Amino acid sequence: MSFFPYAVAAWLFIIGLYGIVTSRNFVHLVICLAVLQSSTYVLLLSIGYRVGGTAPVFAGVPVGTLAVDPVVQALMLTDIVVEATVVALLLALALQLHKHANTLDPDKLKALEG
Amino acid sequence: MNRRGRMILFLLSAAVFGGVYLWGLKGLPPVGHYRGPYGDVLNQVATYERHVTDIVTAVNFDYRGFDTLGEEFILFMSVVGGTVLLRRQREEEKSEHKDQALSDESPERQAPEPSDATRVLTLGLVGPLVVFGLYMVAHGQLTPGGGFQGGVILATAPLLVYLGGDLKKFKQITSHTLVEVAEAAGAGGYLAIGFAGLILGGAYLRNVAALGRTGMINSGGTIALINLATGLEVAAGFVLLLYAFLEQTLEIRLRGGK
Numbered sequence: 001m002s003f004f005p006y007a008v009a010a011w012l013f014i015i016g017l018y019g020i021v022t023s024r025n026f027v028h029l030v031i032c033l034a035v036l037q038s039s040t041y042v043l044l045l046s047i048g049y050r051v052g053g054t055a056p057v058f059a060g061v062p063v064g065t066l067a068v069d070p071v072v073q074a075l076m077l078t079d080i081v082v083e084a085t086v087v088a089l090l091l092a093l094a095l096q097l098h099k100h101a102n103t104l105d106p107d108k109l110k111a112l113e114g
Numbered sequence: 115m116n117r118r119g120r121m122i123l124f125l126l127s128a129a130v131f132g133g134v135y136l137w138g139l140k141g142l143p144p145v146g147h148y149r150g151p152y153g154d155v156l157n158q159v160a161t162y163e164r165h166v167t168d169i170v171t172a173v174n175f176d177y178r179g180f181d182t183l184g185e186e187f188i189l190f191m192s193v194v195g196g197t198v199l200l201r202r203q204r205e206e207e208k209s210e211h212k213d214q215a216l217s218d219e220s221p222e223r224q225a226p227e228p229s230d231a232t233r234v235l236t237l238g239l240v241g242p243l244v245v246f247g248l249y250m251v252a253h254g255q256l257t258p259g260g261g262f263q264g265g266v267i268l269a270t271a272p273l274l275v276y277l278g279g280d281l282k283k284f285k286q287i288t289s290h291t292l293v294e295v296a297e298a299a300g301a302g303g304y305l306a307i308g309f310a311g312l313i314l315g316g317a318y319l320r321n322v323a324a325l326g327r328t329g330m331i332n333s334g335g336t337i338a339l340i341n342l343a344t345g346l347e348v349a350a351g352f353v354l355l356l357y358a359f360l361e362q363t364l365e366i367r368l369r370g371g372k
Contacts, residue, residue: 003144003145004145006142010131014131017124017131022117022120047142048150049148050146051146053148056169057169057258058157059256059257064158068148069152070157070169070170078182081188081262082185085189092200092359095359095362107117
């Protein structure tokens with residue numbers, strides 16, 4: 001069981017990638033990318049986890065209580081912000097694409113026009 | 115590339131990823147047996163050094179503050195990029211429905227009115243959400259939360275107004291110029307606090323403000339101030355993005371699209 005969260009991270013990565021590869025709609029593709037990226041959250045949090053550890057917030061518990069790693073949690077916040085920005089930009093691109101090409105299906109796109 | 119070729123490429127990459135991932139896992143401790151020293155050191159000293167109780171916020175806005183500055187500017191640039199991507203295109207400018215857009219009354223172009231249930235729920239939530247967002251921004255150094263989380267919560271308030279009303283209501287409660295100024299002030303505020311550290315303390319982003327008493331709302335020195343700046347920037351940035359996207363829904367509806 002002790003490697004189970006790592007397996008969940010790998011599964012999220014693979015299933016997200018599968019969604020991107022087989023996607024027939026750019027909005028669906030962007031969400032698949034978000035799923036793929038959430039695998040990094042699971043991975044980061046499971047690396048910093050400690051059995052019996054509390055959250056690294058010492059409001060109500062004394063300093064020195066066994067706690068999980070705050071550094072990976074801080075990194076994860078960066079991760080979430082980057083994901084939000086990437087999703088926003090890609091959705092904006094998808095919207096403009098739909099206006100120009102009248103489709104969101106990657107397979108129906110013709111060659112790029114200049 | 116056809117679908118079959120893509121599937122083959124996917125299976126190949128998935129196999130390679132799986133192999134490298136398993137190889138990498140061999141070097142990791144089992145889940146729950148974290149070994150790194152940095153987190154433990156910070157858990158021990160951050161409360162004494164910075165008078166904060168949320169160590170994650172201390173890492174983000176102090177120990178690793180320079181990285182978070184970069185992160186904030188990623189968000190800033192993404193908002194700029196989103197606004198540029200969704201700007202009114204030349205042909206849309208020409209069609210000149212800029213002014214009549216909000217007064218277009220033909221029935222097939224109108225969005226359906228939100229139901230009473232939607233309206234009551236969304237408008238009832240606006241007040242509590244604003245309070246909750248401000249609470250999140252202000253208490254980042256004490257409990258989980260902070261500028262990023264609180265900023266996003268604050269930005270959902272105008273979105274709820276849009277859901278319960280329409281774009282006109284959304285525009286009534288958000289001034290585009292003011293939001294732009296807030297966005298710039300938030301991003302610039304973070305930079306300025308960094309320079310204050312450089313001038314008063316000799317290092318960029320050094321925590322030079324009074325640290326206050328641990329557990330109080332004004333504790334943490336510059337951590338609390340940077341949280342406020344970030345909260346402003348994130349809330350304004352998300353409102354600007356909403357603005358750009360919602361303008362587009364109008365544009366598309368006017369063209370007779372769905």
